[in-house]
Amino acid sequence: MGTARIVFDRWAGRYAGRMADVRSSAVxxxxxxxxxxxxxxxxxxxxxxxxxPADDVVSAATAAIRDxxxxxxxxxxxxGREGVRRVVVELMAEVGVRIKPDDVVITAGAQQALxxxxxxxxxxxDTVICEGPTYLGALQAFSAYQPDVVCxxxxxxxxxxxxxxxxxxxxxxxxxxxxxxIPNFQNPAGVTLTxxxxxxxxxxxxxxDVPVIEDDPYGRLRxxxxxxxPLRALDDDVIYVGTFSKIFAPGLRLGxxxxxxPVLGRFLLAxxxxxxxxxxxxxxxxxxxxxxxxxxxxxQELTRTYAGRRDAMLDALEEHFPPEAKWTAPEGGFFVxxxxxxxLDLKSILAEAVEHGVTYVPGDAFYPDGRGRNxxxxxxxxxxxxxxxxxxxxxxxxxxxxxxLYRAFAAAGALPGAxxxxxxxxx
Amino acid sequence: MGTARIVFDRWAGRYAGRMADVRSSAVxxxxxxxxxxxxxxxxxxxxxxxxxPADDVVSAATAAIRDxxxxxxxxxxxxGREGVRRVVVELMAEVGVRIKPDDVVITAGAQQALxxxxxxxxxxxDTVICEGPTYLGALQAFSAYQPDVVCxxxxxxxxxxxxxxxxxxxxxxxxxxxxxxIPNFQNPAGVTLTxxxxxxxxxxxxxxDVPVIEDDPYGRLRxxxxxxxPLRALDDDVIYVGTFSKIFAPGLRLGxxxxxxPVLGRFLLAxxxxxxxxxxxxxxxxxxxxxxxxxxxxxQELTRTYAGRRDAMLDALEEHFPPEAKWTAPEGGFFVxxxxxxxLDLKSILAEAVEHGVTYVPGDAFYPDGRGRNxxxxxxxxxxxxxxxxxxxxxxxxxxxxxxLYRAFAAAGALPGAxxxxxxxxx
Numbered sequence: 001m002g003t004a005r006i007v008f009d010r011w012a013g014r015y016a017g018r019m020a021d022v023r024s025s026a027v028x029x030x031x032x033x034x035x036x037x038x039x040x041x042x043x044x045x046x047x048x049x050x051x052x053p054a055d056d057v058v059s060a061a062t063a064a065i066r067d068x069x070x071x072x073x074x075x076x077x078x079x080g081r082e083g084v085r086r087v088v089v090e091l092m093a094e095v096g097v098r099i100k101p102d103d104v105v106i107t108a109g110a111q112q113a114l115x116x117x118x119x120x121x122x123x124x125x126d127t128v129i130c131e132g133p134t135y136l137g138a139l140q141a142f143s144a145y146q147p148d149v150v151c152x153x154x155x156x157x158x159x160x161x162x163x164x165x166x167x168x169x170x171x172x173x174x175x176x177x178x179x180x181x182i183p184n185f186q187n188p189a190g191v192t193l194t195x196x197x198x199x200x201x202x203x204x205x206x207x208x209d210v211p212v213i214e215d216d217p218y219g220r221l222r223x224x225x226x227x228x229x230p231l232r233a234l235d236d237d238v239i240y241v242g243t244f245s246k247i248f249a250p251g252l253r254l255g256x257x258x259x260x261x262p263v264l265g266r267f268l269l270a271x272x273x274x275x276x277x278x279x280x281x282x283x284x285x286x287x288x289x290x291x292x293x294x295x296x297x298x299x300q301e302l303t304r305t306y307a308g309r310r311d312a313m314l315d316a317l318e319e320h321f322p323p324e325a326k327w328t329a330p331e332g333g334f335f336v337x338x339x340x341x342x343x344l345d346l347k348s349i350l351a352e353a354v355e356h357g358v359t360y361v362p363g364d365a366f367y368p369d370g371r372g373r374n375x376x377x378x379x380x381x382x383x384x385x386x387x388x389x390x391x392x393x394x395x396x397x398x399x400x401x402x403x404x405l406y407r408a409f410a411a412a413g414a415l416p417g418a419x420x421x422x423x424x425x426x427x
Numbered sequence: 428m429g430t431a432r433i434v435f436d437r438w439a440g441r442y443a444g445r446m447a448d449v450r451s452s453a454v455x456x457x458x459x460x461x462x463x464x465x466x467x468x469x470x471x472x473x474x475x476x477x478x479x480p481a482d483d484v485v486s487a488a489t490a491a492i493r494d495x496x497x498x499x500x501x502x503x504x505x506x507g508r509e510g511v512r513r514v515v516v517e518l519m520a521e522v523g524v525r526i527k528p529d530d531v532v533i534t535a536g537a538q539q540a541l542x543x544x545x546x547x548x549x550x551x552x553d554t555v556i557c558e559g560p561t562y563l564g565a566l567q568a569f570s571a572y573q574p575d576v577v578c579x580x581x582x583x584x585x586x587x588x589x590x591x592x593x594x595x596x597x598x599x600x601x602x603x604x605x606x607x608x609i610p611n612f613q614n615p616a617g618v619t620l621t622x623x624x625x626x627x628x629x630x631x632x633x634x635x636d637v638p639v640i641e642d643d644p645y646g647r648l649r650x651x652x653x654x655x656x657p658l659r660a661l662d663d664d665v666i667y668v669g670t671f672s673k674i675f676a677p678g679l680r681l682g683x684x685x686x687x688x689p690v691l692g693r694f695l696l697a698x699x700x701x702x703x704x705x706x707x708x709x710x711x712x713x714x715x716x717x718x719x720x721x722x723x724x725x726x727q728e729l730t731r732t733y734a735g736r737r738d739a740m741l742d743a744l745e746e747h748f749p750p751e752a753k754w755t756a757p758e759g760g761f762f763v764x765x766x767x768x769x770x771l772d773l774k775s776i777l778a779e780a781v782e783h784g785v786t787y788v789p790g791d792a793f794y795p796d797g798r799g800r801n802x803x804x805x806x807x808x809x810x811x812x813x814x815x816x817x818x819x820x821x822x823x824x825x826x827x828x829x830x831x832l833y834r835a836f837a838a839a840g841a842l843p844g845a846x847x848x849x850x851x852x853x854x
Contacts, residue, residue: 009689010664011638014604016550016572019693049497057500061488070476073484073676108535108680108702115701119571123443140700144546145443177441211438237437249500251707253535262436266446273567274542274701275535279709280678 018124018144036357040391042378043359045187045334047246051302056294057249057285064284076280078272079264080106080256083287088242088256091290095219096233097240103258105267106278110217110243110255114141114180116270117213117239117257121177122147129167130180131159133337133366133375135187135215138180147177149368156328158183158193161200168208178211178239183231184219185333188366188377192331195228202235211263215241218333220299223307225331232258239263244286246334247299252282306334312385313378316392322403327378334381337363339374344402346376352401358394445551445571463784467818469805470786472614472761474673478729483721484676484712491711503707505699506691507533507683510714515669515683518717522646523660524667530685532694533705537644537670537682541568541607543697544640544666544684548604549574556594557607558586560764560793560802562614562642565607574604576795583755585610585620588627595635605638605666610658612645612760615793615804619758622655629662638690642668645760647726650734652758659685666690671713673761674726679709733761739812740805743819749830754805761808764790766801771829773803779828785821 065072071081079085085101092099107113114137122128122145130138132151142149150171152164159181168176181201183193193201205212214231232240243255257267271277289295313336317327327338340346347362363375380388492499498508506512512528519526534540541564549555549572557565559578569576577598579591586608595603608628610620620628632639641658659667670682684694698704716722740763744754754765767773774789790802807815 010636010687011690014638015547015693016553018550019547019696044502046502049500052497052500054492054496058489058492061492062485065481065485065488069481070479071678073476073479073678075471075473075672075677108706111703112701120442120446123445126443137700137703140696144697144700209437211441245502249708250502251498251500253702253704253706253708260437263438266442269446269567270571273564273571274539275680276538276564277680279535279680279706281676281680281709281712282706285708 018146038357039354040358040383040387040394042380042383042388042391042395043361044382045379046382047250048302048305048382049249049251051305052249052298053294056289056292056298060288060292061285064288065281067288068280068284072281072284074280076277076283078105078268078277080104080278081280081283081287084254084283085256087287087290088258091242091247092232092240092258095227096229097258099258103261103264105257105259105264105271106283107255107257107271108253108275108278109245109250110215110241111137111141112271112274113241113255113257114138114213114215115144116267116274117178117241118142118145118147119270119274120263120266121211127171127174127176128178128180129164129176129210131182131186131189133188133363133372133377134180135182136361136365138215139366139368142180143368150176151367151369151371154186154189154191156191158186158191158197159201161197161204164201165204168204168210175208176210178213179205180213180215181231182215182217184216184228185221185330185335187217187333188335188361188363189337190328190330190333190335191337192225192228198228198231198234202231202238206235211237211239213239213241217243217246220247221303221306221334222332223303223310223330236260248286248289248295252286253279254282254286303332306332306381308385309380309383309388310336312388313380313392316389320393320396322396322399324403324406325399334379336378336380338376338378339363340376340399341403341406342374343406344399345373347373349398349402353395353398356394356398358391358398360395445573465784466781467785467810467814467821469807469810469815469818469822470788471809472806473809474677475729475732475809476676476678478732479676479725480721483716483719483725487715487719488712491715492708494715495707495711499708499711501707503704503710505532505695505704507531507705508707508710508714511681511710512683514714514717515685518669518674519659519667519685522654523656524685526685530688530691532684532686532691532698533710534682534684534698535680535702535705536672536677537642537668538564538568539698539701540668540682540684541565541640541642542571543694543701544605544668545569545572545574546697546701547690547693548638554598554601554603555605555607556591556603556637558609558613558616560615560790560799560804561607562609563788563792565642566793566795569607570795577603578794578796578798581613581616581618583618585613585618585624586628588624588631591628592631595631595637602635603637605640606632607640607642608658609642609644610646611643611655612648612757612762614644614760615762615788615790616764617755617757617760617762618764619652619655625655625658625661629658629665633662638664638666640666640668644670644673647674648730648733648761649759650730650737650757663687675713675716675722679713680706681709681713730759733759733808735812736807736810736815737763739815740807740819743816747820747823749823749826751830751833752826761806763805763807765803765805766790767803767826768830768833769801770833771826772800774800776825776829780822780825783821783825785818785825787822
């Protein structure tokens with residue numbers, strides 16, 4: 001869109017101030033250009049949708065349109081259909097959260113929930129606390145409302161709750177508008193907040209009276225280890241954001257929010273202003289799809305598939321990656337986070353990786369302030385195990401080339417200092 | 428949501444300032460309560476979706492999922508699928524606008540287009556110019572960005588371009604961020620901007636260098652009279668907002684924007700932040716639906732249906748409504764606008780109308796400042812002709828009751844002055 005030709009912007013001076021903070025994505029343009037047929041992508045967090053049987057979707061869609069009749073095609077209620085909110089109630093019960101349908105509002109994917117929460121809570125200059133690194137889509141959503149985003153470092157056990165408390169103390173009486181956290185298989189770091197830290201986080205949030213937004217797209221995609229109760233199961237005041245994108249299909253754009261009713265009331269006003277209501281057509285399809293039992297088998301198979309890909313990636317990292325690299329070991333979800341020595345700029349190296357037929361997302365996309373350039377997010381969700389091994393091998397080649405200089409320095413005893421911005425695991 | 432029980436809002440003091448300007452809808456609550464089975468609704472602008480054959484939608488959905496394969500269920504591009512943008516290009520060509528697919532971005536209904544345009548253009552305190560009265564959803568979308576909304580009065584020929592020029596002159600060098608207009612069968616007034624005024628509006632906007640946003644949900648629903656070229660056909664810099672809601676189905680939540688590329692670039696950033704991308708599932712269904720020819724017959728039948736309902740409403744108004752009422756005579760679309768003497772408060776009368784089994788939207792919903800309480804919008808799109816006649820008869824009874832006092836005053840020569848806020852037609 002406009003990248004291929006020079007265009008004069010007649011209204012260059014007329015845009016809102018908030019647009020100055022919304023980042024264009026140079027990485028996105030690079031990926032758009034990365035069209036060679038054997039390209040191996042570790043960049044997109046796209047589910048392996050080919051495992052969802054088209055027959056199941058066709059029969060859900062057909063039954064939905066026939067049964068729901070004109071309701072499927074008409075404007076719907078802003079909070080979403082009762083039927084799909086009942087599906088959410090059942091899904092939430094299975095992970096330990098007891099709610100009623102009127103505690104739920106259906107959204108256009110989890111992304112709309114993040115956008116509208118930011119819209120109802122954030123004035124310019126307000127403080128938001130999140131993990132560092134954090135989900136880049138959340139940073140994009142928040143940035144339009146011009147907050148000051150504070151990243152509390154995470155380690156292999158998730159957000160450092162000791163540092164969270166210190167940060168809230170430092171912020172003083174003005175405090176933060178909310179804490180945004182992804183407790184399960186975090187995007188991008190892959191780490192999971194431990195049960196003990198979940199309780200600590202809630203105690204700290206309560207002590208400082210700060211709302212907590214729990215974003216949980218991957219919670220049902222656990223490969224090993226015991227289920228951790230969502231924050232919302234431990235505290236009714238937590239605002240929970242869920243999505244059908246990873247347990248059914250992103251193409252329907254269906255997510256949800258669970259929140260205290262006063263929050264939902266304001267959220268609904270923002271939702272009406274944003275799109276009047278969600279798609280009844282998508283909602284009736286989801287109602288039908290989750291009305292049966294086949295989705296459970298599909299989800300199990302998906303989870304096994306992702307687990308196999310995670311294994312392939314961790315094995316290949318072990319085999320091919322240079323000794324200077326550290327990475328996380330996710331128990332579920334889509335992502336591994338790799339940290340390289342501080343002087344390596346993985347944003348500038350990306351173009352070379354693309355030339356070698358492999359993509360990743362440089363780490364600075366997951367910070368609001370340019371940090372993380374020595375890190376990268378590797379998505380193992382979308383490539384087959386063989387492709388994952390080959391992609392990691394290609395990537396290792398590119399990194400090795402760049403590391404030669406580094407090693408020469410090290411041999412001469414003049415090693416540049418490495419920063420430890422995240423919870424990388426020593427190999 | 429929270430209307431039925433008193434709830435303590437722990438975070439009452441934490442919401443963003445912009446939420447103070449987003450109006451809750453008392454009318455909406457009233458309609459929610461209006462559940463008696465013989466209720467006749469003139470309030471919602473809902474298309475008569477039962478005329479869209481379910482078979483056509485089922486076969487479009489089935490073919491779409493089978494042919495598009497996983498693409499229908501996966502994340503898509505933020506601008507929307509090439510296929511559905513090609514459909515938009517063809518639809519626009521049929522109304523006289525020549526564009527290419529990369530001039531189009533697909534949105535979640537026209538409402539999302541209005542929300543995101545406001546998001547990229549409006550800082551708090553900026554001026555927006557629209558017709559008075561104007562679409563209440565646009566007022567809701569804009570209000571979250573805290574503009575100063577100026578209403579230029581409309582008459583039976585649409586926005587008064589002489590008053591538009593005067594308003595821009597009055598605003599001086601700071602000017603307006605954009606002019607928002609609904610040229611065809613305007614919501615709520617039902618009036619259409621004449622070709623001469625279209626050119627005048629564009630000349631004035633150009634002279635004052637103000638972007639024009641043309642909202643055209645009803646353009647294809649013309650009952651009589653010649654087609655008027657869209658503003659976008661006359662000026663490539665116009666930002667055009669369209670929707671599939673009235674020519675196919677609102678339940679898919681599909682609309683579009685046509686705009687100069689620099690605007691689209693910023694719009695896309697805002698769209699990514701708002702929901703990442705639209706629903707590929709809905710888009711492939713629309714591609715299929717408009718790939719055939721049956722939609723033309725369906726749209727013709729829909730238009731004939733609406734024309735018959737418009738006739739029924741105008742006839743019934745003539746027969747039943749009191750002589751003090753004035754109303755517009757739409758050549759297409761969904762709405763008639765009724766103006767009553769200034770002292771009649773149609774907002775307070777609504778509860779009584781609901782008791783009598785008929786609903787409408789009081790006129791103040793279509794102004795940002797409380798004006799229009801002596802007016803109402805009557806939607807003729809959704810009720811059958813017999814119901815329309817009965818509904819107008821019921822409504823006339825309610826109005827007659829209230830007008831008795833007025834007539835007594837008039838007989839005594841002490842008539843309160845009537846205001847002429849809009850283009851009401853003398854009966």
